Amino acid sequence: MNAIWFSDKRRKLLLFLLEGRKSPEEIKSAFRVSWRSLILPLKELKEEGLIINHNGSYELSGIGKMLAENVKPIDRILNLFEGNTDYWTERNFKEIPQYLLDRIGEIENYTIIEPDLNKMFEPPERFLRSLHTSRHINAVFSIYHPLYPALYCQLAKKGIPMSLILTEPVLQRMCEDCKEETEIIRQFQNTTFFCYNHEIVPPSFVITDNILLISFFTKGGRYDHRDVMSFAKSSLEWGEHLFDHYRSISHELPELLF
Amino acid sequence: MKTSLVNTVWFSEKRKNLLLLLIEGTRDIEQIKKSLNVTTRAIMPQIKMLKQQHLINEVGDNFSLTTAGEIIVKNMSPLLETSRVIEENKDFWTTRNYDAIPSHLFSRLREVGHYFLVEPDINRMFELPREFTENIPKSKNVVTFASYLHPTFPSLYSGVSDSVAEISLFLTLPAFEKLRNEYTADFTKLMRSDSTKIFLFYDNLKLPMITVTDWFSYICLFNEEGRYDHRDIISFDESALKWCHEFFEFYRNRSKEVMQ
Numbered sequence: 001m002n003a004i005w006f007s008d009k010r011r012k013l014l015l016f017l018l019e020g021r022k023s024p025e026e027i028k029s030a031f032r033v034s035w036r037s038l039i040l041p042l043k044e045l046k047e048e049g050l051i052i053n054h055n056g057s058y059e060l061s062g063i064g065k066m067l068a069e070n071v072k073p074i075d076r077i078l079n080l081f082e083g084n085t086d087y088w089t090e091r092n093f094k095e096i097p098q099y100l101l102d103r104i105g106e107i108e109n110y111t112i113i114e115p116d117l118n119k120m121f122e123p124p125e126r127f128l129r130s131l132h133t134s135r136h137i138n139a140v141f142s143i144y145h146p147l148y149p150a151l152y153c154q155l156a157k158k159g160i161p162m163s164l165i166l167t168e169p170v171l172q173r174m175c176e177d178c179k180e181e182t183e184i185i186r187q188f189q190n191t192t193f194f195c196y197n198h199e200i201v202p203p204s205f206v207i208t209d210n211i212l213l214i215s216f217f218t219k220g221g222r223y224d225h226r227d228v229m230s231f232a233k234s235s236l237e238w239g240e241h242l243f244d245h246y247r248s249i250s251h252e253l254p255e256l257l258f
Numbered sequence: 259m260k261t262s263l264v265n266t267v268w269f270s271e272k273r274k275n276l277l278l279l280l281i282e283g284t285r286d287i288e289q290i291k292k293s294l295n296v297t298t299r300a301i302m303p304q305i306k307m308l309k310q311q312h313l314i315n316e317v318g319d320n321f322s323l324t325t326a327g328e329i330i331v332k333n334m335s336p337l338l339e340t341s342r343v344i345e346e347n348k349d350f351w352t353t354r355n356y357d358a359i360p361s362h363l364f365s366r367l368r369e370v371g372h373y374f375l376v377e378p379d380i381n382r383m384f385e386l387p388r389e390f391t392e393n394i395p396k397s398k399n400v401v402t403f404a405s406y407l408h409p410t411f412p413s414l415y416s417g418v419s420d421s422v423a424e425i426s427l428f429l430t431l432p433a434f435e436k437l438r439n440e441y442t443a444d445f446t447k448l449m450r451s452d453s454t455k456i457f458l459f460y461d462n463l464k465l466p467m468i469t470v471t472d473w474f475s476y477i478c479l480f481n482e483e484g485r486y487d488h489r490d491i492i493s494f495d496e497s498a499l500k501w502c503h504e505f506f507e508f509y510r511n512r513s514k515e516v517m518q
């Protein structure tokens with residue numbers, strides 16, 4: 001249906017009207033363009049039977065709704081890749097289960113954060129603030145970060161429920177280097193540790209009720225300190241699904257570690 | 259002109275078709291030219307653009323999708339499928355009433371797949387379509403919802419109640435009463451049959467009839483004026499059967515079995 005292909009404006013209008021009936025004022029302010037530039041796309045959509053003009057307001061027809069819903073996935077995935085194509089094409093996606101990879105467009109309104117040279121090993125400010133105000137924290141650690149045990153110790157003391165999945169190598173290092181902090185975290189009722197020991201190394205990520213931060217490895221298996229951070233609802237849901245996947249293939253660690 | 263990803267994917271029929279070709283597997287230039295019916299000169303700029311956007315790989319003579327390219331194509335399919343379904347019978351789909359279809363199933367209407375539009379036959383105006391009457395007896399199990407009872411419907415179902423292993427008949431109250439009062443013989447036979455269960459559907463679903471069997475699905479919709487114009491959809495695709503089963507699943511709690 002050419003109405004949707006070949007035109008940014010038409011596609012965006014369709015998606016906008018998914019929210020419901022809109023007046024010309026609402027459309028104009030949402031698109032921040034002159035009404036004149038919207039007249040033609042709206043007319044074309046009407047002619048294709050995708051939108052109806054109802055007393056001056058516009059809404060999607062039955063077919064329009066059907067198509068708009070089906071435009072969402074491709075629109076999302078293009079939004080994801082657009083502008084950061086080099087970042088995404090450099091990532092190693094073998095770690096992500098196919099069904100979640102197909103839906104990776106659900107990560108919305110994200111930023112790629114790259115720390116300053118001077119702050120290379122500190123977690124991002126925004127991230128820390130979000131962690132401290134989270135109501136629950138789920139994480140997969142496939143990268144050992146020397147500051148993290150102390151950080152999560154702090155968080156555990158605040159009583160925040162946490163489920164932490166560690167890869168074998170990370171678990172080992174935690175036991176060697178931060179035995180004390182690890183012990184303290186384990187003492188808390190609502191923290192659970194899991195061990196993941198499969199061949200494919202998962203991305204390192206943290207998903208809470210208000211933030212998603214993922215460190216994807218590059219195709220070469222390296223970590224280039226470029227992380228994806230998002231606060232959007234759909235991103236958080238995607239992140240939780242990803243966490244559930246890894247949890248389902250990890251085993252819970254018993255009470256006594258040492 | 260943006261050399262953005264959006265532009266790359268959305269704004270060219272050739273590029274779109276190339277991506278769709280490559281989701282099926284690696285191809286060399288000759289295969290690409292043949293499948294897309296293009297010359298080398300026509301397709302090379304498209305290939306170059308897709309490579310620049312990291313959507314396809316070139317290894318020797320062979321072209322394939324990158325992971326990103328694959329993800330994009332997979333996310334394009336729902337829209338392409340939906341467009342195809344609608345375009346095949348645009349007039350039909352734009353004039354239907356979809357009130358009875360739950361929204362999550364409505365946006366997946368493309369799952370009817372390779373469907374056929376059954377149009378009313380002037381020569382057989384008072385009979386049920388052959389596509390329906392001939393296929394029901396060949397089914398092992400039949401699940402039907404009906405708010406509209408065609409005159410030959412009761413005899414069709416009572417006639418197969420011995421040969422079909424399982425029949426589940428969901429009827430709205432008006433349809434049920436019509437069956438019981440005006441087609442008593444058929445009704446009795448159905449009630450007595452071991453294979454048949456009749457359910458009384460509480461709501462007045464705005465749908466004339468929907469049937470799913472083990473091998474075909476048959477969907478009747480009211481037109482936008484709320485009238486039944488006898489234009490139906492039949493499909494033999496697995497995805498269509500699954501869609502219909504989900505439809506019945508959604509309304510599962512809205513009915514109660516009628517016991518003798």
